[in-house]
Amino acid sequence: MTARRVASYWMVFSVVLALLIAAPLVLPEFWRQFLTEILIWGLLAMSSDLLVGYAGMVSFGHSAFFGLGIYGAAAALLSITPPNLWLALLFGLMAAAGVAAFVAYFATRLRDIYFAITTLIFSQIFYVIIFTWTEVTGGENGLTFRRPPLAVPGLFSVPFTSETLHWFVLAVVTLSYLLLRRITQSPFGMVLQSIRENEARTRAIGYPIERYKIVAVMLSGLFAGLAGVLYAIQNRFAAPDFVFFLVSGEVIIFNVMGGIGTLVGPIVGAAFFLLLREGFSRFFTEYYLIPVGLIFIAMVIFLPQGLLGFMRRSLNR
């Protein structure tokens, strides 16, 4: 890895970041919120990339972590007055971490398709619980709540505008990206990639791979929960649909469209998917998934590396 390549990576990184910071100042209101939403879904897809792309474990249960993040934040925002941003964050992360610990403990004993099916079934368990426990979760109707102000205790407290919300989300997503990048490049991340390449050999070298896998699922679930909290703050409602496994499927679609194992790829994939959805729903209204699904199938067949797959090496330096 040459110093020049590193420099060019950080240059591109800062240019993209600067563009994202400046974007809400020039974009109209609709596209401003759209961009924020892309970042949130991108964070969710990025969290799943840690498992899919680096550890080689395809999770179909990310909707559970995401949904519990939303419901955790909802619990904090509804039960504590005045609503507090940081408590929402804490509650959401705790809920997601609890679920992630539970899922990780059982699901990591299984491999490949069985891991995928188990995570899928776990997320459905949480879906059924949330859907039927009407007194607490609001059941099918979900919960609505107010957006907390952007506040630092003792310093300031201002209500979110769509610009400050965008910057807040951008800050969280950027920090998460840097953290995830650090994780994937750390010795821990190297072991995960080694598990992806050859699990038996990694075990033979002497790594306790079960423990590595559990930690990987928990980390991934934590970031997914973070995305859930951000989503709750942006949209101010929680619904059982977010826990349904179709959301997990969409997350995998983001990953594959953008390119797995790249971390930024999933964000690009989320942007691509949401743009396609936006574009096609003008012509096909709610049936936009017909053309989007066809494009996705074509990409699986002809472009399995995803949009950013060709940059995979340079992005992981």
Next chain:
Amino acid sequence: MGVEQLLQAIPLDQLLIQTINGIVAGMILALVASGLTLIFGIMDVVNFAHGELFMLGAYVGVIILAATGNFWLALLAASLAIALLGAAIHVTVLRPLLGRDPLMTILATFGISLVLQNYALWQFGPVARKIQEPFTGHFTLFYLEYPWYRLVIALLSAAIIGALWLFLKFGTYGIWIRATMQDRVMAQAMGIPVPWVLTVVFAIGAGMAAASGVLFGPLVGVNHAMGLDWVLKAFIVVVVGGMGNLGGSIAASIFISLLESYASLWVSPAQAVIFSFVVLILTLLFRPTGLFVPTPK
């Protein structure tokens, strides 16, 4: 509440009704799951679109029934039409993915399921359609008028699965299919046209899903989202029964359905699903090869 009180709380007649309900539901589930397990066992393809083939089969049944008024013709035509659709899906989407990571086939079939489901919503609208049952006779089961049709479904499902088993066991093409399942490369070397065998298997699985869709149609309404529930249940059954194991899937279907019917005596049917989820997870943890397969020596 003590155990005795709990036992007294369920009347015996309800228990019997739920047993029959469970077996009937189990046979339909077995029909769906045996197609799925066949596809998985032979092709290593986890077919996420299976529930949508079930749903489209039911819709084709609705259309043909409306046009001709003959239920049995509708059943046959729907199976054939969806089998053809399955073959087309296999040739266009799954064959290019042959030999790639199994993940890719999961993703591709997930994409197909999204497309088919939304196509059905677009074409047929969100209102549930009804299939008229071919005969409406009842017999008395305690205080209930139990329809004969339900028992006929169970028998018919058993007959279709039995026919599949005979075909796999004795038919020339059935033997080709089993040979492909055992060793794809060797089968190819022996001159079996493996890619076409795979296509035919996918078509058979799709046709069986469609048949169960039409058979099940009269019991619940036909709508675009009906496949989702079934594909999840069929996955559970296929894993609990042992992937690629026909007898195991049938046993698991009946087991899971009975469990859910008994559970719905106490909790709502929506929550009863959790019981089968728990069975699946316990199976995967303690007996990942499946509950209904002999322990490998």
